[in-house]
Amino acid sequence: xxxxxxxxxxxxxxxxxxxxxxxxxxxxxxxxxxxxxxxxxxxxxxxxxxxxxxxxxxxxxxxxxxxxxxxxxxxxxxxxxxxxxxxxxxxxxxxxxxxxxxxxxxxxxxxxxxxxxxxxxxxxxxxxxxxxxxxxxxxxxxxxxxxxxxxxxxxxxxxxxxxxxxxxxxxxxxxxxxxxxxxxxxxxxxxxxxxxxxxxxxxxxxxxxxxxxxxxxxxxxxxxxxxxxxxxxxxxxxxxxxxxxxxxxxxxxxxxxxxxxxxxxxxxxxxxxxxxxxxxxxxxxxxxxxxxxxxxxxxxxxxx
Amino acid sequence: xxxxxxxxxxxxxxxxxxxxxxxxxxxxxxxxxxxxxxxxxxxxxxxxxxxxxxxxxxxxxxxxxxxxxxxxxxxxxxxxxxxxxxxxxxxxxxxxxxxxxxxxxxxxxxxxxxxxxxxxxxxxxxxxxxxxxxxxxxxxxxxxxxxxxxxxxxxxxxxxxxxxxxxxxxxxxxxxxxxxxxxxxxxxxxxxxxxxxxxxxxxxxxxxxxxxxxxxxxxxxxxxxxxxxxxxxxxxxxxxxxxxxxxxxxxxxxxxxxx
Amino acid sequence: xxxxxxxxxxxxxxxxxxxxxxxxxxxxxxxxxxxxxxxxxxxxxxxxxxxxxxxxxxxxxxxxxxxxxxxxxxxxxxxxxxxxxxxxxxxxxxxxxxxxxxxxxxxxxxxxxxxxxxxxxxxxxxxxxxxxxxxxxxxxxxxxxxxxxxxxxxxxxxxxxxxxxxxxxxxxxxxxxxxxxxxxxxxxxxxxxxxxxxxxxxxxxxxxxxxxxxxxxxxxxxxxxxxxxxxxxxxxxxxxxxxxxxxxxxxxxxxxxxxxxxxxxxxxxxxxxxxxxxxxxxxxxxxxxxxxxxxxxxxxxxxxxxxxxxxxxxxxxxxxxxxxxxxxxxxxxxxxxxx
Numbered sequence: 001x002x003x004x005x006x007x008x009x010x011x012x013x014x015x016x017x018x019x020x021x022x023x024x025x026x027x028x029x030x031x032x033x034x035x036x037x038x039x040x041x042x043x044x045x046x047x048x049x050x051x052x053x054x055x056x057x058x059x060x061x062x063x064x065x066x067x068x069x070x071x072x073x074x075x076x077x078x079x080x081x082x083x084x085x086x087x088x089x090x091x092x093x094x095x096x097x098x099x100x101x102x103x104x105x106x107x108x109x110x111x112x113x114x115x116x117x118x119x120x121x122x123x124x125x126x127x128x129x130x131x132x133x134x135x136x137x138x139x140x141x142x143x144x145x146x147x148x149x150x151x152x153x154x155x156x157x158x159x160x161x162x163x164x165x166x167x168x169x170x171x172x173x174x175x176x177x178x179x180x181x182x183x184x185x186x187x188x189x190x191x192x193x194x195x196x197x198x199x200x201x202x203x204x205x206x207x208x209x210x211x212x213x214x215x216x217x218x219x220x221x222x223x224x225x226x227x228x229x230x231x232x233x234x235x236x237x238x239x240x241x242x243x244x245x246x247x248x249x250x251x252x253x254x255x256x257x258x259x260x261x262x263x264x265x266x267x268x269x270x271x272x273x274x275x276x277x278x279x280x281x282x283x284x285x286x287x288x289x290x291x292x293x294x295x296x297x298x299x300x301x302x303x304x
Numbered sequence: 305x306x307x308x309x310x311x312x313x314x315x316x317x318x319x320x321x322x323x324x325x326x327x328x329x330x331x332x333x334x335x336x337x338x339x340x341x342x343x344x345x346x347x348x349x350x351x352x353x354x355x356x357x358x359x360x361x362x363x364x365x366x367x368x369x370x371x372x373x374x375x376x377x378x379x380x381x382x383x384x385x386x387x388x389x390x391x392x393x394x395x396x397x398x399x400x401x402x403x404x405x406x407x408x409x410x411x412x413x414x415x416x417x418x419x420x421x422x423x424x425x426x427x428x429x430x431x432x433x434x435x436x437x438x439x440x441x442x443x444x445x446x447x448x449x450x451x452x453x454x455x456x457x458x459x460x461x462x463x464x465x466x467x468x469x470x471x472x473x474x475x476x477x478x479x480x481x482x483x484x485x486x487x488x489x490x491x492x493x494x495x496x497x498x499x500x501x502x503x504x505x506x507x508x509x510x511x512x513x514x515x516x517x518x519x520x521x522x523x524x525x526x527x528x529x530x531x532x533x534x535x536x537x538x539x540x541x542x543x544x545x546x547x548x549x550x551x552x553x554x555x556x557x558x559x560x561x562x563x
Numbered sequence: 564x565x566x567x568x569x570x571x572x573x574x575x576x577x578x579x580x581x582x583x584x585x586x587x588x589x590x591x592x593x594x595x596x597x598x599x600x601x602x603x604x605x606x607x608x609x610x611x612x613x614x615x616x617x618x619x620x621x622x623x624x625x626x627x628x629x630x631x632x633x634x635x636x637x638x639x640x641x642x643x644x645x646x647x648x649x650x651x652x653x654x655x656x657x658x659x660x661x662x663x664x665x666x667x668x669x670x671x672x673x674x675x676x677x678x679x680x681x682x683x684x685x686x687x688x689x690x691x692x693x694x695x696x697x698x699x700x701x702x703x704x705x706x707x708x709x710x711x712x713x714x715x716x717x718x719x720x721x722x723x724x725x726x727x728x729x730x731x732x733x734x735x736x737x738x739x740x741x742x743x744x745x746x747x748x749x750x751x752x753x754x755x756x757x758x759x760x761x762x763x764x765x766x767x768x769x770x771x772x773x774x775x776x777x778x779x780x781x782x783x784x785x786x787x788x789x790x791x792x793x794x795x796x797x798x799x800x801x802x803x804x805x806x807x808x809x810x811x812x813x814x815x816x817x818x819x820x821x822x823x824x825x826x827x828x829x830x831x832x833x834x835x836x837x838x839x840x841x842x843x844x845x846x847x848x849x850x851x852x853x854x855x856x857x858x859x860x861x862x863x864x865x866x867x868x869x870x871x872x873x874x875x876x877x878x879x880x881x882x883x884x885x886x887x888x889x890x891x892x893x894x895x896x897x898x899x900x901x902x
Contacts, residue, residue, distance in 0.1 A: 006791050007791060009793065010793035010794070013793045013796075013797070014699070014703045014792075014793065016695065017696065017698050017699035017702075018703065020691070020693075020695035021695075021696040021712055024692065024715075024719065024763055024767070025715050025716075027760060028715060028722075031722065031726075031727075031730050034734055035730075081607075082610050085604050085608065086607060088604055089605055089607065089608035090608065093601055093604055093605060095370070096370045100605075101608075103612055104608050104609070104611045107611040107614070107615040109883055110879075110880055110883050113817050113879045113880075113883040114821070115821025115822070115875050115876075115879060116822075117823040117851050117872070117875070118618065118622060118872045118875050119618075120855075121622045121855075121868075121869055121872040122618045122621060125621040125624060125625045125869065126621035129621075129625065130621060130624075161618075164610075168611070181403065181405065181407035182407060182410075184365065184403065184407070185408075185409070185469070185472075186419070187368065187396065188363065188365060188396055188400065188403075188473075189397075189419060189420035190393055190424060190476060191393070191419075191420070192393050192593065192597050194596075194597055195423045199419070199422075200409055222723025222725065222726070223723065224724075224725045224823075225823040225824055229855050251723055251725045251726075254726065254729055255824065255828065258728070258729045258828060278723060278725075279722065279723075282721055286717065286718055286721035287718070290717060389587065391590060391594060393593065394590055
C-alpha cells in the first residue's frame with residue numbers, strides 16, 4: 001500500500017473508532033435529555049417531600065426516597081468495615097504468595113460477577129429462610145413470623161454482600177497509593193503494624209476509601225433485583241419503623257410504575273419524575289466519587 | 305591532640321559473623337564489626353556491596369522484606385537483638401533510622417516529631433511539646449520552624465525535611481542512630497549542615513552512617529568500615545583507612561581506582 | 564590507656580534506657596494486642612470466601628427438593644427440564660415453560676434460548692463498540708479527550724439498570740419498532756440493544772486497561788520501523804493486549820447473561836422457543852424475578868426458580884474463571900515471562 005493509502009486508512013480507522021466512542025457518549029446524552037425533558041418539570045419540593053396519593057397517580061415519592069436512604073445507610077454500615085478490613089488484610093497482613101489471600105481474591109472477583117438476581121435468591125434463601133427463620137425459632141412466639149420475612153435489614157445485608165467487591169477494590173487501590181516510605185518511616189520509629197495502619201496509612205487512604213463507599217451507595221440505590229423479594233414493597237401506608245419493616249425504594253418504584261401501571265399516560269409524568277430523581281441521585285454520587293479520585297491522583301502526582 | 309582510638313570505646317552494638325540473605329542470595333557475608341559507643345562509624349563501599357543491607361539488619365528493618373533471613377549474631381549492649389527481652393518494635397525505639405530520601409509524614413511539623421512519642425504512649429500536649437522542642441533543637445531546626453510547628457511538613461525544603469526526619473528519630477531518645485546516605489539527595493549547603501549536626505550528635509548517640517561519598521566519610525567519622533561484595537574487607541580508625549589501609553582492595557577503593 | 568575524649572557524665576537517654584529495659588510484661592501485652600488485631604483482620608477477610616460459599620450452598624439448598632422430594636419430582640426432573648416433552652397425549656413434543664397451568668411445564672430450553680438470543684444481540688453491539696471505543700481512547704484520542712471520555716463512560720456505567728430498562732421500554736422500543744417493523748414491540752432486539760448499554764462500559768473499561776498496559780516500548784518500536792499509528796494499534800498493541808480484551812468480552816458476556824431488570828422490562832417476557840430475534844423472549848434471570856413473587860413457598864416451582872439461580876451462579880463462576888485465566892496470561896505476557 002502506498003503511504004497515502006495507509007494514512008487514509010489510518011484516518012478512516014481513527015474516525016470509525018472515534019465514532020464508536022461518540023455513539024456511547026451520545027447514548028448517555030440521549031438518555032439524560034429524555035429524562036430531563038420528561039421529568040424535570042414535575043420535580044418540585046412537594047414532589048420530593050410528599051407521600052404518594054391516588055394509588056400512585058399523584059402526590060410525591062418521599063417514602064421511596066426515605067426507604068432508599070435508610071436502606072443504603074444500613075448497607076453502608078455493614079459493608080464498609082468488612083470491605084476495608086478485607087482490603088487491609090490483602091494489602092498489609094497477608095504473607096506474599098499466601099493461599100488464603102489468593103482464595104479471597106478469587107472469591108471477591110467471583111462475587112463481582114454473580115448476577116444481581118442470584119443475590120436476591122441468596123437473601124431469600126439465607127437471610128430470610130435461614131437466619132430469619134432461626135431467629136424466629138429462638139425468639140418469636142410459635143406460629144408468628146417476625147424475622148423470617150422480607151425486611152429492611154435483610155435487603156440491606158444482601159446489598160452489602162453485593163457491593164463488597166466495590167469497597168474492597170477501591171480500598172486496595174487507595175492503600176497501594178500510599179508510598180512505602182511512610183510505612184518504613186513509621187516502623188523505624190518503633191510503631192507497631194496496627195499503629196502504622198491507624199496513624200499513617202489509613203488516614204492517607206481515606207479519600208480512596210470514601211470513593212469506594214460512595215460508589216457502593218450509588219450501586220445500592222440503583223439495584224432493584226436483589227431487593228425484589230427481600231424487603232421492598234410498592235405501596236406502604238407508613239414509613240418503615242425499624243429494621244424489620246418493609247420499605248419503598250426509588251428503583252423499584254420506577255419498575256412498577258413503568259410496567260404495572262393501570263393508566264400509562266396518567267402515570268407517565270410521575271414515572272419520568274421519579275427516574276429523574278433516581279438518576280440525579282446516582283449521577284451526583286458518581287460525580288463526587290470521580291472528583292475525589294481525580295483530585296487524589298493529582299495530589300499524588302504533584303506531591304512527590 | 306591525639307584522636308582517641310575508637311576501639312577503646314565499649315561496643316554499643318556488635319555483629320559477629322553476620323550473614324543476610326535475600327532468598328538464596330547472600331547480600332552480606334561473615335561480617336564481624338564493632339560499633340563503638342558515641343562514635344561515628346562510616347560504612348563505605350561501591351554500590352551493591354551490602355552496606356545498606358548491613359545497616360538495615362541492625363534495626364531489623366530487613367524483617368520487612370519477604371524472603372530475607374539473617375544468620376550470625378547482632379548484639380546491642382552485649383545482648384542479642386533477637387533475644388526475648390526485645391522485639392523488633394522495642395529495638396527500633398532504641399535504634400533509630402534516618403533514610404536516604406527524606407520521608408516526613410503528611411502531617412504537621414509538630415506531629416511528625418511527636419509521632420514516635422505518641423506511638424510509644426506519651427500523651428499530653430505539654431510533655432510532647434517539650435520533647436519536640438528539644439529534638440528540633442538537637443537537629444538544628446528549631447529556630448527555622450518554631451513559628452510554624454502546626455504547618456505541614458511538606459512545605460519544608462529538602463534539607464529541612466531531612467533534618468526534620470532526624471529530629472523525628474531523635475525524639476524517641478534512641479541510643480543508636482543509623483543513617484542511610486542521609487545527605488545524598490541534598491545540595492552542598494544542606495549537606496554541610498547535616499555533617500555539622502552529626503558532629504554534635506556524636507556526643508550523645510552512637511552513629512552509623514552509610515555513605516558513598518568518601519570525603520564525607522573522612523570528614524565525619526571516627527571509624528570507617530570498607531565493604532566489598534557483601535564482605536567486610538577492612539575496618540579501622542578513619543584516618544588510617546584513608547591514608548594507610550592495610551588491604552589492597554581498600555587502597556584501590558579509597559584512591560578511586562574503582563567504585 | 565587512652566582516655567575516651569568526651570563522655571558526658573550526665574545520664575543521657577542512652578544510659579537510662581540501656582539499663583532499664585521496658586518491662587517484659589508491657590512488651591508481651593503489646594505483642595498480644597498486635598496478634599489479636601492480625602487475627603481479627605484475617606477473620607474478617609474470610610467473609611469474602613464465606614459469602615461465595617454461602618451463596619452457592621443456600622441457593623442450592625432451596626433447589627435441593629427437586630432432587631430429594633417425591634412431590635417435586637412428580638412435577639419435574641432434569642430430563643423433563645432439558646429434553647423435549649409431550650405434555651399432552653397426541654401432541655408433538657415441545658420445549659415449553661409454563662409453570663402455571665394444570666400440567667405445569669418446566670422446560671429450561673425456552674429460557675436458555677431467550678437468554679442466548681438477548682445476549683447475542685447485546686454482544687454483537689457491545690463488543691465492537693466497546694473495543695473500538697477502547698482502542699480510540701488508548702491509541703488515538705488526545706489526552707484531554709481521553710480524560711473526558713473515561714469518566715463519561717463511568718457515568719454511563721453508573722446508570723441503574725432499571726433506568727435503562729425504563730428507557731428501553733418507553734423510548735427505544737418505539738424507535739426500533741418504527742425502524743425495523745417488528746411484530747412484537749418488546750423483543751430480543753430491544754432488550755439486547757438496551758443490554759448493550761450496560762455491557763459496553765464493562766468491555767470498554769477492561770479493554771482500555773489492557774491496552775494502556777501495553778508497554779510504550781512496543782509502540783515506539785513499531786513507529787520507529789515506519790508503521791503508522793493505526794498499523795501500530797491494530798498489528799502490535801491490540802494483539803499484545805488480546806488476552807485482556809478477551810477477558811473483557813468474557814466479563815461482558817457474563818454481565819449480559821445475568822442482567823435482570825432491563826430484560827424484565829423490555830423483552831416481552833414470553834417464553835417462546837424460536838430463532839427469530841424479533842420475537843419476545845424470556846431469559847433465565849427475568850424468569851426468577853417475574854415469578855418468584857407468586858410462587859408457593861417450598862413447592863416445585865419455587866425450587867425450580869432456585870435451580871435456575873444455581874445454573875446462573877455456575878455459568879458466571881465458569882466465565883469468571885475463564886476471564887481470570889486470560890488476565891493472568893496477559894500479565895505474564897506483559898512482564899515478559901511468556902513467549
